[in-house]
Amino acid sequence: MSEASKLDRVLRADGDLKLVAYMMAGHPNKKRSLEVGKKLATSGVAALEIGIPFSDPLADGPVIQHAGQTALEHGMTVGACFELAAAVAEEGIPIVLMTYINPILAHDPRRFAAEAAQAGVAGIIVPDLPVEESEPVAGWLRAASLDTIFMVAPTTSPNRMESICEHSSGFVYCVTVTGITGARSDLPGGMKELLGEVKKHTKLPVAAGFGISRPEHMKALRGSADAAVVGSAIVAEIDKGNDPVPLVKGLLKACR
């Protein structure tokens, strides 16, 4: 489980908040997303989350929906996502894939697990796969030495939190807002309490995500979360044709 423990190791806050950047594979096209992936991987982030596009992403707001749609229109496939992940993983940064359950089922989950591991991927997040529905797929992912990262939300009951933390490896993903992905100006009230509650249930690092986009958010999360995941804000930069690294650098500065 060398790769599996890698996320756990790199995402543990050591005084600094760790940053996880998100990008959509194949957005705005295959070539450019490989360039962007390599740049992000060497920008100082602790890990890179790569989205595999799905036609009907229920947990995503307009920015990531649009990125996924663009990637699909450019012919992105699960296989091509693994190629991208493998190329970016060469930079030595742990890669987490995020996708919905249907592309995994269509690919054959065992084959998906084997190919993801082969590509050097560290862990998988599936936002429409709650722990109750996670077997046998999660078992196959674990058997391939992949971390299975489950999500906790503000609406999660205490007994579900327990079970989610037990099923997670690598880190626990704490969805800080009641809602879908997308940059927000303010972080929600109750976020620190939620992160504190999750911390009580697990020894794994806890990453906060959804709505997080600004340096002041990083500052607010320091001391509460081990890591912050920034997605839509980065994807929006990529969508505009901008280099997302200056944004990332600004966020990193606020992590320290």
Add this chain to the structure above:
Amino acid sequence: MIKHPVRGRFGLYGGQYVPETLMGALEELEGVWHEAKADAQFQLELAGHRHAFIGRPTPLYAASRLSAHFGGAHIHLKREDLCHTGAHKLNNAVGQALLALRMGKKRVIAETGAGQHGVAVATVAARFGLECTVYMGTEDMRRQSMNVRRMKLLEAEVKEVASGTKTLKDATSEAIRDWVTNVRTTHYIIGSVVGPHPYPEMVRDLQRVIGDEAREQYLSVDGKLPDVVVACVGGGSNAIGIFTAFLDDKDVLLVGVEAAGSGIRTGKHAASLVGGRPGVLHGAFSYLLQDGEGQVLPTHSISAGLDYPGVGPEHSFLRDAERVDYIAVGDKDAVAAFKLCTKLEGIMPALEPAHALHQAGVIARELGPGGRILVCLSGRGDKDMDSVEGV
């Protein structure tokens, strides 16, 4: 037959493939529904609304001129078109509005394709004083504009969905995203036997009144059951509604009719059970129109209510168990059946059940005189005048 679902599944199908944020709400809904179902007071209240607001029981109608036209088999229509607001959708909307009140939720949301479910939810929102938002694809708003006007008069907010295929699939995705965001204050009234558990079970339980009534009415005519029961299937709520009462009647053939659009081979259709394979969409594992990569395919049907790439998980189960035969009927045949029923019976069916009417004609010719066919006429066709005149 075992009573399904078992732990949220109909055999392999169903489940709860949703973001974590919704899991608590689904758990609450399941609890409230089972409690309400067992509550005599709730049942009494529901029965009262069914009678005085929806107009139940709806009649069973002997379509004698259609019967003669198709060679003499007896064709009966279960007249869900006579429900208040013009379709069976209100059976479900009334029940779920009562549940929303029971849960103390002041806002309801819905997706709609043909607009019949949207109108039903806007109607119960007006009746029970709830705030209401309905999601509808741009394409459907165009082809079902009368229903958009009705919803607005009922003071529902109609939100246009311009993403993806601009039809029912994308309207459903957008409604789920709204629910994820507003789950603490909002109840999502799903319009069909689709979505995560407990929706397929709950919507079935609220729609089975169609078949419970029809079976009793049919028996009261001459003490016999029909040979065949036919219903159209998009998500499949009217079909489950009429089939459920007959599932244990082994000699009754059940036929579900999907939309073949321009033809299965053209790829422009909406027949998930006939032309799809199992996958996950909108929270449930069920037959689905998808490509080899698991991306959901665009669909086509002249009927907005059937224009959906998924189908309720209980239908997938009944298909695999071979209890129900699923076939597909195309746009042209549905339009012809729409016109024929209007001309011969003075009943203008919606384009959705017109698919079932076409198949009823085919079966009538096979059975010949003495054959006994029951069709679920799930809604009326005023909304489809523009679509039909264009063909």
